[in-house]
Amino acid sequence: MTARQEPFAAAVTGLGLVTAAGVGAKATWHAVTQDTVPGGVTHQEELTDLPCDFMYTIAGLDTTELLGVATQRLMDRFAQLAVIAAREALLDAGLDPESWDSSRVAVVIGSAHGGLPFYDQQHVAMAGRGARRVSPKLAPLTVVNSAASSVCMDIGAHGPSLGVATACSSGTVALGTAHQLLRAGVCDIALAGGAESVLSRLLIASACQMKAVSTRRDDPATACRPFDADRDGFVVGEGAGLLVLERPEHARARHAPVRAHLRGYGASSDAYAAVAPDPEGKGIERALRTALADAGVQAGDVGHVNAHGTSTVANDHIEAAVLQRVLGDHPLVTSTKAMTGHALGAAGGIEAALTVLALEQQLVPPTANLQVLDPRIPVDVVHKEARQAAFDCAVKTSLGFGGHNAALVLTR
Numbered sequence: 001m002t003a004r005q006e007p008f009a010a011a012v013t014g015l016g017l018v019t020a021a022g023v024g025a026k027a028t029w030h031a032v033t034q035d036t037v038p039g040g041v042t043h044q045e046e047l048t049d050l051p052c053d054f055m056y057t058i059a060g061l062d063t064t065e066l067l068g069v070a071t072q073r074l075m076d077r078f079a080q081l082a083v084i085a086a087r088e089a090l091l092d093a094g095l096d097p098e099s100w101d102s103s104r105v106a107v108v109i110g111s112a113h114g115g116l117p118f119y120d121q122q123h124v125a126m127a128g129r130g131a132r133r134v135s136p137k138l139a140p141l142t143v144v145n146s147a148a149s150s151v152c153m154d155i156g157a158h159g160p161s162l163g164v165a166t167a168c169s170s171g172t173v174a175l176g177t178a179h180q181l182l183r184a185g186v187c188d189i190a191l192a193g194g195a196e197s198v199l200s201r202l203l204i205a206s207a208c209q210m211k212a213v214s215t216r217r218d219d220p221a222t223a224c225r226p227f228d229a230d231r232d233g234f235v236v237g238e239g240a241g242l243l244v245l246e247r248p249e250h251a252r253a254r255h256a257p258v259r260a261h262l263r264g265y266g267a268s269s270d271a272y273a274a275v276a277p278d279p280e281g282k283g284i285e286r287a288l289r290t291a292l293a294d295a296g297v298q299a300g301d302v303g304h305v306n307a308h309g310t311s312t313v314a315n316d317h318i319e320a321a322v323l324q325r326v327l328g329d330h331p332l333v334t335s336t337k338a339m340t341g342h343a344l345g346a347a348g349g350i351e352a353a354l355t356v357l358a359l360e361q362q363l364v365p366p367t368a369n370l371q372v373l374d375p376r377i378p379v380d381v382v383h384k385e386a387r388q389a390a391f392d393c394a395v396k397t398s399l400g401f402g403g404h405n406a407a408l409v410l411t412r
Contacts, residue, residue: 007296008183009261009411010190011251014093014244015353016085019340020056020237024088028350029357032339032365033386040341041220041235046201052213054220055199056237056341075141075150076115081240081346082147082195083154089191090155093244094256097155105157106187107148108178109242110170110194112345112400114163115142117200147195147240159187165345167400168308169267170194171241172348176265176406178245188250193242193349204236210275212312224342225369226309226335227316227377234310237341241350260356261411264295270403277314277399281322284397287405288326291395295409299327302409303391304364305379306355308399309335310342315399317376323397324378332389333379338368348398352408355396359412363388 017024020040021031031039040056047053063072063080072080086107090097118135119142125133140146145163152161160181164174171194178192207213214223214233224235243262251258268290270283277283292299305327308319316335323333336354343350358364363386370383396408 007263007294009248009263010179010182010245011248011258012243012260012262012356013246013251013256013258014089014095015259015356016087016089016092016242017350017353018058018061018081018085019239019350020058021339023058023061025353029354032336032354033363035366035385037221038339038368043220044199046199047204050205051208051215052204053217054235056235058238076118076146077197078111078115078195079147079150081197081238082109082151082242085195085240085242086151086155086191089242089244095244100189102156102158104159104188106159106178106181106190107151107157108162108164108174108190108192109148109151110164110166110174110345110348111144111147111196112165112167112170113196113198113203114144114146116198116203118142120200120202151191166404167402168344168347169398169400169404169406170345170348171350172352172396172398172406172408173267175243175262175348175352175408176267179262179265182245182247188247190245191242192245193240193352194346195240196344196346197238198236198344214311222369224311224338226311226337226367227320227374227381228370229372229374231311231313231316233312234337234342237343239340239343239346239350241346241353243353260359262408263411264291264297264409266290266294267406270405272403275401277318278403279318281318283403284319284399284405285322285326288322288395288397288407291407291409297393297409301393302327302331302395303389304358304394305331305333306351306394306396307333307335308397309337309367311337317374319397319399320377320379329380332364332382332387334365334382335367336365348396348406352396355394355410359394359410362390
């Protein structure tokens with residue numbers, strides 16, 4: 001009889017965040033733990049004729065100053081955000097690219113849409129002025145993997161480089177994939193998460209037609225309201241969130257402070273519909289149970305969940321029902337999207353980083369803009385103010401269009 005293998009726990013040694021809530025992990029965490037009206041929600045001139053003409057954007061971010069003109073021109077904005085977050089994460093982890101074995105460093109970054117705004121621009125150029133006006137940089141700047149390749153070039157990483165595209169679960173799947181690469185011994189260090197920037201008329205127009213986004217044009221700052229009885233859709237945001245993950249023996253050998261452990265990962269497909277989640281939540285339940293088993297933890301061990309919590313009618317009550325069914329009533333649940341916007345493929349990376357900070361601080365951020373809890377939400381949703389609590393285990397859940405589900409288990 002084969003002995004049960006001990007769960008593999010990747011060491012989280014660094015965080016990098018750039019979001020509409022703040023530039024840097026410290027600024028973002030400060031914003032999401034305050035009971036304030038979200039900042040960063042701005043009307044967009046390009047969208048004035050659409051039912052939703054606003055989105056969460058990153059204020060005060062000078063990418064030219066941070067990256068330099070020459071480097072910036074080689075990347076679409078979503079890749080620029082990934083590089084900026086990667087630099088912060090490496091600095092936080094105390095890693096020097098000059099001293100590591102670069103062949104043992106992996107980069108795995110998720111994005112739902114890649115450089116979609118640049119596609120928009122180039123389509124307009126071709127339609128108005130002909131094919132000769134199309135940039136030769138269209139393909140290399142806009143493919144989903146360009147964030148990972150840009151980070152690799154910036155830091156000199158020569159291990160596996162992967163771009164993950166599973167819609168709004170992309171960042172979470174990227175982290176799970178990195179966890180698997182580390183467990184398999186393919187690499188010693190993995191920089192993983194998500195990046196997205198989609199100021200795109202085409203995308204927002206489609207989201208409006210699907211009735212997926214909020215149309216509260218008169219009060220955009222409070223439009224995104226996860227789990228609220230009066231929610232009417234999400235608000236698109238931009239950002240990037242990356243974690244430095246290491247094999248535990250590698251982190252120990254260099255005496256790295258460990259911020260948390262990524263202990264379990266689960267993924268599944270609804271195989272149900274292109275947009276709507278399985279109404280019984282079977283897919284996300286399967287992913288969550290798989291992650292718990294992978295981590296070797298019991299449902300009762302989980303004290304906090306950073307939920308997908310999009311502020312859409314269907315997602316919130318289906319996800320909450322699954323959380324109650326699998327984990328019970330005790331975990332403190334939050335959605336931080338009301339402060340960052342729904343950063344699509346970057347959401348999982350951003351929210352996993354916030355989950356690490358919640359474990360460290362023993363503090364659960366409030367769900368901003370939540371005024372009246374939907375009576376169909378059967379879990380303890382933290383709102384009004386952050387809640388101090390003692391917990392050693394937390395979960396991050398993500399759902400994506402096409403039925404892509406993912407869950408992570410993180411521990412102190």
